[in-house]
Ligand code: NDP
C-alpha cells in the first residue's frame with residue numbers, strides 16, 4: 001500500500017505542470033490534498049476532477065506565495081480546518097526571460113526571487129512548526145538542474161535554484177532532531193508551461209526548447225516525488241536529479257553538442 005494514502009499533501013503551484021501532475025499522482029494513491037496557486041479557476045477544475053475520480057478530500061486556496069499576508073491567510077484557513085500537511089511540496093516557481101545581467105530587468109529579478117526563494121520560505125515557515133508538532137513529515141523543494149550549473153542568461157533564475165538547493169541542505173541540518181525529511185527534486189528540461197511563462201507567452205520560442213529531443217513530462221517528475229514520499233521512515237533522499245535521457249547536463253543534449261565539442 002502506498003505510504004501517502006489517507007495523508008495530507010500541500011502543493012504550491014498546483015494549477016499547472018509539475019504541481020498539477022504531482023496532485024494527480026498523490027490523489028491516485030489516495031492522498032488528500034491542499035492545493036494552492038494564483039489561478040483559482042484551474043484549481044477548482046482540478047479539485048473537482050480529483051475528488052470525482054479518487055476517494056479523497058481536496059481543499060483549494062488561491063494564494064500568491066510572494067505575498068506574506070496571502071501565505072499567512074492560507075495558514076490560518078488551513079489551520080481552521082484542523083488539517084496539518086504530512087507533505088509540503090514547494091513547487092511554485094518560474095523563470096522570466098534570458099537576458100544577461102547587464103541587460104536584465106530588475107522587476108523580473110524581483111519576481112523570480114520573491115517567488116522561488118521568498119515564497120518557498122514563507123510557506124515553509126508557516127507550516128513547518130505544525131508539521132514538527134505532528135511528529136512526522138516530508139518537505140520536497142523543487143530545485144532544478146539550473147541549481148547545479150549556470151548557463152548564459154540564466155543568472156538570477158540560476159541563483160534562485162542554487163538557493164533552493166542550499167535551503168534544502170540547510171533545512172535538513174536544522175531538522176536533524178525531528179522526524180521531518182527534506183528532499184530537493186531537481187529536474188532537467190520538462191515540457192510544461194515553464195518556457196511559455198519564461199518567454200512571456202511566445203509559444204513558438206517556447207516550443208523550440210523541447211523540439212529536438214524527448215523532454216521530461218511533468219508526470220515523470222511526479223513519479224519521482226511519489227517514489228521519495230514512499231521511502232521507509234528511516235530513509236532520507238536529500239537530492240534527486242531527474243533528466244531527460246537525451247540531456248546529460250544543462251548543455252549537453254544528444255546530437256546537439258555545443259560548438260566547441
Ligand atoms: P508551470 O509554469 O507549468 O507551473 C508553475 C506553477 O507555479 C503554476 O502552477 C503557477 O500557478 C505557480 N506559480 C507561479 N508563481 C506563483 C506565485 N507567485 N504564487 C503561487 N503560485 C505561483 O511550470 P513547471 O511546472 O515547470 O514549474 C514548477 C517548478 O518546477 C518551478 O519551481 C520550476 O522552476 C521548476 N522546474 C521546472 C523545470 C522545467 O523544465 N519545466 C525544470 C526544473 C525545475 P499560478 O500561475 O496559477 O499562480
Ligand code: 8X3
Nearest residue numbers: 144145146188189250
Ligand atoms: C528549468 C530548467 O534549464 O530551463 O529549471 O533552467 S532550465
